[in-house]
Amino acid sequence: xxxxxxxxxxxxxxxxxxxxxxxxxxxxxxxxxxxxxxxxxxxxxxxxxxxxxxxxxxxxxxxxxxxxxxxxxxxxxxxxxxxxxxxxxxxxxxxxxxxxxxxxxxxxxxxxxxxxxxxxxxxxxxxxxxxxxxxxxxxxxxxxxxxxxxxxxxxxxxxxxxxxxxxxxxxxxxxxxxxxxxxxxxxxxxxx
Amino acid sequence: xxxxxxxxxxxxxxxxxxxxxxxxxxxxxxxxxxxxxxxxxxxxxxxxxxxxxxxxxxxxxxxxxxxxxxxxxxxxxxxxxxxxxxxxxxxxxxxxxxxxxxxxxxxxxxxxxxxxxxxxxxxxxxxxxxxxxxxxxxxxxxxxxxxxxxxxxxxxxxxxxxxxxxxxxxxxxxxxxxxxxxxxxxxxxxxx
DNA sequence: CATCCTTGTTGAACATCCTTGACAGTATGA
DNA sequence: TCATACTGTCAAGGATGTTCAACAAGGATG
Numbered sequence: 165x166x167x168x169x170x171x172x173x174x175x176x177x178x179x180x181x182x183x184x185x186x187x188x189x190x191x192x193x194x195x196x197x198x199x200x201x202x203x204x205x206x207x208x209x210x211x212x213x214x215x216x217x218x219x220x221x222x223x224x225x226x227x228x229x230x231x232x233x234x235x236x237x238x239x240x241x242x243x244x245x246x247x248x249x250x251x252x253x254x255x256x257x258x259x260x261x262x263x264x265x266x267x268x269x270x271x272x273x274x275x276x277x278x279x280x281x282x283x284x285x286x287x288x289x290x291x292x293x294x295x296x297x298x299x300x301x302x303x304x305x306x307x308x309x310x311x312x313x314x315x316x317x318x319x320x321x322x323x324x325x326x327x328x329x330x331x332x333x334x335x336x337x338x339x340x341x342x343x344x345x346x347x348x349x350x351x352x353x354x355x356x
Numbered sequence: 357x358x359x360x361x362x363x364x365x366x367x368x369x370x371x372x373x374x375x376x377x378x379x380x381x382x383x384x385x386x387x388x389x390x391x392x393x394x395x396x397x398x399x400x401x402x403x404x405x406x407x408x409x410x411x412x413x414x415x416x417x418x419x420x421x422x423x424x425x426x427x428x429x430x431x432x433x434x435x436x437x438x439x440x441x442x443x444x445x446x447x448x449x450x451x452x453x454x455x456x457x458x459x460x461x462x463x464x465x466x467x468x469x470x471x472x473x474x475x476x477x478x479x480x481x482x483x484x485x486x487x488x489x490x491x492x493x494x495x496x497x498x499x500x501x502x503x504x505x506x507x508x509x510x511x512x513x514x515x516x517x518x519x520x521x522x523x524x525x526x527x528x529x530x531x532x533x534x535x536x537x538x539x540x541x542x543x544x545x546x547x548x
Numbered sequence: 549c550a551t552c553c554t555t556g557t558t559g560a561a562c563a564t565c566c567t568t569g570a571c572a573g574t575a576t577g578a
Numbered sequence: 579t580c581a582t583a584c585t586g587t588c589a590a591g592g593a594t595g596t597t598c599a600a601c602a603a604g605g606a607t608g
Binding site for chain 1: 564565566567568569
Binding site for chain 3: 579580581582583584585586587588589590591592594595596597598600601602603604605606607608
């Protein structure tokens with residue numbers, strides 16, 4: 165259950181910065197009463213108000229809630245999560261067995277000409293980055309599409325929708341690393 | 357930048373799941389009007405309402421806002437944009453600026469012939485792994501010494517004492533990743 | 549064509565959040 | 579002791595979010 169203790173969390177953040185309710189309120193452009201009520205969990209603030217307040221700390225909204233969510237959320241690593249690698253066309257080789265206590269996975273990827281991770285932009289928790297070792301590849305992240313060549317690199321939060329496509333005529337080789345994927349919805353193992 | 361386009365983002369998520377406003381409203385325990393108004397950005401929802409709705413998708417609040425907030429982060433790095441870290445002898449190029457919030461650091465490393473991380477075995481918290489892209493290198497981990505060649509890879513817990521040495525006569529190129537980021541903050545950095 | 553279902557939108561009523569302004573408690577210093 | 583300045587809390591009312599109910603547009607069925 166929820167137990168989204170917004171008030172307590174806000175109070176902690178404010179106090180850790182040695183700010184009074186009034187001082188924070190002033191910076192945020194709201195009144196001290198607002199902060200008082202929120203901290204007591206007497207109200208559930210509107211997103212716009214909460215954003216004003218967090219901007220003044222400053223703390224991003226996702227950071228604010230990440231702390232809350234990690235407290236009651238368990239993160240599981242499925243044993244078979246990374247076993248499905250490569251689907252005939254694409255070749256993803258995992259460096260080392262994927263073990264529950266590993267904090268990242270390292271891949272040696274080979275994209276033949278025309279290889280494509282698919283039209284459906286994928287989104288999952290975590291971060292990923294890589295260096296183009298040979299060939300070139302077109303990468304789309306959050307609507308931004310670029311063609312990277314040998315020596316180029318990328319790094320992004322995997323929650324942004326992304327897609328990989330080899331539009332050249334030679335094989336593209338990438339060494340990439342991903343920080344832990346969260347559990348994927350449904351059966352298909354998400355990757356990339 | 358504000359531009360927190362909560363409505364648009366919600367609409368995207370709802371539609372990607374093939375849900376109508378009414379269906380989502382039903383699952384979330386709010387009314388269809390609420391969702392309509394939010395999606396049109398006619399209102400800034402309260403956190404409690406937004407949480408109900410996101411729970412029904414389901415999407416965590418931090419995920420929801422992550423998409424908005426991460427939109428401005430740099431994703432693509434041209435070869436000459438990598439941050440040089442080398443100390444004269446060794447050359448390490450970091451993918452992306454030193455951002456404190458990243459969960460790993462990605463490196464494009466160049467070891468000239470004779471390069472050596474030193475006799476003192478290094479130990480630090482975290483994990484590291486890499487793929488040898490060109491040349492060869494001698495790696496010692498916890499007393500076990502191996503020479504790896506192009507296409508070989510390694511992965512170990514960084515708490516084990518380790519050392520890298522290029523005993524060949526050509527440059528060795530490695531793409532590696534470390535968790536947690538060992539190059540996160542300024543100052544001298546231990547690595548490898 | 550009519551009928552029925554679903555879709556998203558909107559005005560008015562209601563519920564909740566937010567501000568105004570006042571209050572009590574504590575600490576510092578004259 | 580009194581004055582001043584700070585802290586957090588709270589009631590009343592204005593501002594904003596949410597619901598209820600009606601509406602129009604689009605598809606599907608007969």
